[in-house]
Amino acid sequence: MSRRGTVPAARSRGGSGPANQRPGGAAERASAVHISALTKVYGIGDAAVHALRGVDLDIPHGDYVAIMGSSGSGKSTMMNIIGCLDVPTTGHYRLDGIDIGSLDETQLSLVRNRKIGFVFQSFNLLPRTSAFENVELPLVYGGVRGPERRRRALAALELVGLSDRVEHLPNQLSGGQQQRVAVARALVNAPSLILADEPTGNLDTHSSYEVMSLFDRLNALGRTIVVITHEEDIAEHAKRFVRLVDGRIVEDRRLSPVEGLPPKLGAAESNHYPKARAPLAQTQPGTGV
Numbered sequence: 001m002s003r004r005g006t007v008p009a010a011r012s013r014g015g016s017g018p019a020n021q022r023p024g025g026a027a028e029r030a031s032a033v034h035i036s037a038l039t040k041v042y043g044i045g046d047a048a049v050h051a052l053r054g055v056d057l058d059i060p061h062g063d064y065v066a067i068m069g070s071s072g073s074g075k076s077t078m079m080n081i082i083g084c085l086d087v088p089t090t091g092h093y094r095l096d097g098i099d100i101g102s103l104d105e106t107q108l109s110l111v112r113n114r115k116i117g118f119v120f121q122s123f124n125l126l127p128r129t130s131a132f133e134n135v136e137l138p139l140v141y142g143g144v145r146g147p148e149r150r151r152r153a154l155a156a157l158e159l160v161g162l163s164d165r166v167e168h169l170p171n172q173l174s175g176g177q178q179q180r181v182a183v184a185r186a187l188v189n190a191p192s193l194i195l196a197d198e199p200t201g202n203l204d205t206h207s208s209y210e211v212m213s214l215f216d217r218l219n220a221l222g223r224t225i226v227v228i229t230h231e232e233d234i235a236e237h238a239k240r241f242v243r244l245v246d247g248r249i250v251e252d253r254r255l256s257p258v259e260g261l262p263p264k265l266g267a268a269e270s271n272h273y274p275k276a277r278a279p280l281a282q283t284q285p286g287t288g289v
């Protein structure tokens with residue numbers, strides 16, 4: 001049984017479906033995200049807005065999903081529910097096998113801290129706070145001790161290519177660099193899932209490409225990533241494309257296999273190294289990120 005203040009262990013899915021069972025019967029790792037019949041209604045009566053109208057979605061670990069759809073189609077609503085920032089009106093949601101609907105507020109905030117890394121359009125970095133301190137923050141909340149915190153925050157900043165900007169304040173960094181700090185902050189806790197809501201919405205073309213290349217590399221290292229975007233060329237980085245219209249998924253198309261490299265990296269690799277395959281790993285060896 002889970003207790004207040006602890007992240008509940010993922011329970012076996014038992015009779016709730018075959019999605020996480022191998023053909024031979026051995027239990028497989030639960031999906032990163034499994035949502036079924038999800039609805040979200042804001043307001044009541046004549047003022048009710050049906051933001052989600054019955055969404056089913058399964059995202060295995062290692063997937064890289066782009067969610068598209070016109071303004072008001074329900075993308076952020078879905079992202080906020082997946083990120084445990086909001087609750088559905090009806091339906092079920094399992095994150096890494098954990099039944100999110102059964103958690104209390106304390107457990108939910110622990111799940112958010114340990115299992116989800118957020119990246120927002122507006123970066124959401126603390127001003128007058130160095131890149132290092134911004135990245136360190138989730139570890140402070142997570143109770144990680146000083147030296148370990150420092151090691152992991154520096155490793156995350158190195159992974160996003162900002163080892164030489166550790167002491168810079170957000171206003172001393174370019175937009176693309178600020179977003180890379182935000183990505184480092186999102187991944188410093190080694191979350192199950194990175195959620196990005198229009199991460200390139202405030203960036204120029206070059207910085208957008210840098211941030212998306214970073215997501216490509218993180219996915220090649222085994223990270224599960226969900227990106228909301230309005231732009232086709234951003235969505236083309238993902239392995240899977242999901243389109244929402246008026247609160248429903250109308251298209252769910254796989255662009256490349258979950259186990260393989262993301263499309264842009266795969267294409268670059270086959271151009272340069274036709275036979276090479278990058279090993280997939282959940283974390284960077286020795287860094288914890």
Ligand SMILES: Nc1ncnc2c1ncn2[C@@H]1O[C@H](COP(=O)(O)OP(=O)(O)OP(=O)(O)O)[C@@H](O)[C@H]1O
Nearest residue numbers: 042043049051069070071072073074075076077078
């Ligand atoms: N807190 C809220 N209260 C009432 N209605 C809301 C709330 N949040 C969202 N909505 C409504 O729910 C619908 C879906 O909104 P959502 O923010 O999910 O859209 P979106 O696809 O993210 O749009 P955009 O591309 O503009 O960000 C919209 O009609 C919106 O007006």
Ligand SMILES: [Mg+2]
Nearest residue numbers: 075076077197
């Ligand atoms: Mg939105």
